[in-house]
Amino acid sequence: RHGNKGVVAKILPEEDLPYLPDGTPIEICLNPLGVPSRMNIGQVLETHLGWAAHALGYTCSTPVFAGATVDEIKAELRTAGLPEDGKMVLRDGRTGEPFDQRICVGYIYMLKLSHLVDDKIHARSTGPYSLVTQQPLGDKAQFGGQRF
Structure with missing residues (x-):
């Protein structure tokens, strides 16, 4: 918190x-x-x-x-x-x-932060590219990849 x-x-x-x-x-x-x-x-x-x-x-x-x-x-x-x-x-x-x-010492609220590797991992070999730059789209949601 x-x-x-x-x-x-x-x-x-x-x-x-x-x-x-x-x-x-x-x-x-x-x-x-x-x-x-x-x-x-x-x-x-x-x-x-x-x-x-x-x-x-x-x-x-x-x-x-x-x-x-x-x-x-x-x-x-x-x-x-x-x-x-x-x-x-x-x-x-x-x-x-x-x-x-x-x-x-004392009492405090502790919350678990739900960042799990299985939810974050992302990889691609082929996928969509930007029409303007011809680079891979960014973001996992758009099935993007790393840009060079």
Whole structure:
């Protein structure tokens, strides 16, 4: 929802996933470098607000350009008894050791981007050409090909 993209790098059993102090496993781990490189700060804010809303037992929906402010989100985290910065100490599911740094956790909507190779692949040996340039037509929909 915030322009983040990536690939599924590894699928692990639940017992090997990092977990919160109360034992709740983390379901998805995202690369933290995706936030500054894609400039999707809204993703972090949604994560924090989602965590506070989950802890307080309500769902929230904010307008696109008039959403909750950072101060309002911090207040909700405080009300829920969660750290204001939205970070927790996580433990490694394989060793049980805590990670060196506190990590941003929360609830966020993740959607699958439906770009599959089978839908995108296109090749041709013969096909239509432009009457003007005598080059192959562009675009898969017109059964075009690469131009030289």
